[in-house]
Amino acid sequence: MAEVQEAGIMAMLADKISLPASTAELAVTYKEAKPFPHIVIDNMFPDEMLNEVLEEIPSMSNERWVHDRTARTTKSNLRSAVELGEAGYQFTAFLNSAKFLYLITEITGVWALLPDPYMGGAGYHVVPSGGKFDVHADRNIDQVTGLKRRLAMLVYLNKDWKHEYGGQLELWDTKGTHCEAVVEPIFNRTIIFEVTDENFHGVRPVLNQERARVSFATYYHTVPDSAMIPHSSIYVPSFYLKKDPLYKRAAAEIMPPALYRAARWITGRK
Known part of the structure; x- marks a missing residue:
């Protein structure tokens, strides 16, 4: 990727990140993106930096993890x-730094962004084999600080990830009725998107039995509106989601997971 040099905040970050265009051009891309404001940037960070962050991930059996296992989501934080x-700490400090906040502001147009050093709901997101995250709109208020969530940034850490492994991020229309964009979770791909009650998104099931889908999430905030009512994730109605026929759902219950995933792949169900 050709690195774009420009005056202003990007000049201060030239040794830390690489952008495919000026922040003014990226701002247009972000604003005009469908189905809601977002931008996908490849190779934004040095590979060496993300390699160190990836290598620090604890074993999934470590007690430092919280495992979320429900009918709607299967992931660990x-x-x-x-x-x-140390690498994760330094990466987080950089993402929450004033320089990076100003960069994100120039791209998204959201001013007075506030970081979250507590990383509430952020940091490593690990979706295991068979895991998913149903289509939803994100929580609007941070549970610890009470700040309003404005932006989400996901940095993917999946090396040699193939489409057939699943785990793609889906961006849905503002009514939560159908998917309009799909993002492959490949290594050093970053997506930034606006958090609102109508910006629905989800994670497709991970189909590779030997791989987990890994990302590093950061949320950015502003002071909340006085009239805001806090809520947790908002899920779309279940009748909008595609369901397997009854016989397939029954097979999923009785067949070994590896055999069931193999059968889905053979029958062309991505």
Whole structure:
């Protein structure tokens, strides 16, 4: 990727990140993106930086993880930001720095962004084999600080990830009726998107039995509106989601997971 040099905040970050265009051009891309404001940037960070962050991920049997296992989501997060290793700590500090906040502001147009050093709901997100995250709109208020969530940034850490492994991020229309964009979770791909009650998204099931889908999430905030009512994730109605026929759902219950995934792949169900 050709690195774009420009005056202003990007000149201060030239040794830390690489952008495919000027922040003014990226701002147009972000604003005009469908189905809601977002931008996907490849190779934004040095590979070496992300390699160190990836290598620090604890074993999934470590007690530092919180495992979320429900009918709607299957993923794991670190229990606290204090559990991050040195590389993760330095990466988080950079993402929450004033320089990076101004960069994100120039791209998204959201001013007075506030970081979250506690990384509430952020940090490593690990979706295991067979895991998913149903289509939803994100929580609007941070549970710890009470700040309003404005932006989400996901940095993918999956090396040699193939389409057939699943785990793609889906961006849905503002009514939550159908998917309009799909993002492959490949290594050093970053997506930034606006958090609102109508910006629905989800994670397709991970189909590779030997791989988990890994990302590093950061949320950015502003002071909340006085009239805001806090809520947790909002899920779309189940009748909008595609369901397997009854016989397939029954097979999923009785067949070994590896055999069931193999059968889905053979029959062309991506």
